[in-house]
Every structure is written in structure tokens, then in C-alpha cells.
Amino acid sequence: MSQKTFAIALMDAPYESENLTTAFRILDAMARRGHNINVFAFEGASGLAFSKQAPHPNPVHGKNVAEENHPTTKDQVTALLALAAKSGGKVDWVNCGMCVDERGVGEFVADTRRGSPADFHSFCEASDNVLAIPTK
């Protein structure tokens, strides 16, 4: 299979919808196949790579932090980047700078970066296909 380049726009905030679970499943499949992935995370999705996310216990489940093993999207982003690198693809993960500023989530996991809608335009121009997953 030839290597493709995809542009993905994500809009949903972490921990608020099932859209991001679907998005990460698609991204995982792309990365496993060694494709190049350019992600533009804007509005709520600009918090996906926020590095200060922390897992928490769940008293309703009666579980402590270790037992609950709560997912964080920053770990999912990090895992995606590692998977792509292992498979021979590249991920350029851009966090919309204005979206980041208004939310105070300007600290990112390694190898993601701050950017702007101009990056998304460049991503679209360079891509074989574009997938935008908006908030409903």
C-alpha cells in the first residue's frame, strides 16, 4: 500500500463526546499503515494534547487512581505519535493557538505544536484526503 497523507480537523473537547474515540480509532488505523497524518486540533480539541491532564480516582466505582486507570487524551496523542514513528509515518499535530489561549491549555505533550488555521490550509493543500470531525 502506498503511503498517503491525510489532513484531519478535530473540534470536540476531550471527555465530552464519543467523536474523539472514533477519531482516535481512525488515527490509529492510519498510523499503523504508515501514512502521514496532519492534525489540526481547534476549539475544544485544542486541549487534547494539554500536558497537565491527570488521571483521577473514581469514588463511584470504588477505585483508586491506579485501579481506575483513567484515560487521558494527552497519553493517547503521545501513543499515536510513537505508533506513527514506528510505522514509518509522520504526524504533525497542531494545536490552534487562539483556541489554546482562550482556554489556558498552552502546554503540550512533546512533538505537538502551536499553530493557526493557516496550517490547516497547508495541510489540506498537501493531503490526499481531508476528514473534518466537527462538534454537533
Next chain:
Amino acid sequence: MAKKTLNLVESAYRAVMEEQDDTILWLLAAMQGAGAEHTVVLRGNAVNYAVAGQGAPGLSIGVWKQTQAPRMDNDIGVERVFQRRG
């Protein structure tokens, strides 16, 4: 004596993979732990929460794997529901 509340839950499976439970049912359970009294009516897609034995495989991305995927039947205490009906 706490006020009793009636909660109609219709939206289903929203963010359950990321939160490992349903956000509204979690809130009600947490409030119940603080002394609240609730009645819950599941309607629409949320009636599926009462299907016993359901589950979802954990999400996996590269080497990262979810180990505590949501169990909605457990979260609503489906066994108790069936006992009441029985």
C-alpha cells in the same frame, strides 16, 4: 429529608469511553453518596444501558491500552432493576 428528584436520561454512550462511565449517571451516583435521593427513567437510546452483559473492548492506540472500559449494565445496577421487576 432530601428532596427526591426524577431524572429522565435519554442521551446514551456520550463520552463513556473517555470517562469510563456515563457522565449523568455518575453525577447522580456521586450525589446519592452525599445523601440525595434519585429515581432514574431510561428512555430513547439510554434504555440500552439495561442490557445485561454488554461491554466494549477498551480503546487502544499503539502501545497505549484502556484497561477499564465502561460497563453500563454495572453502572445502573442492572441486577437490582431486574430483581424489582421479578
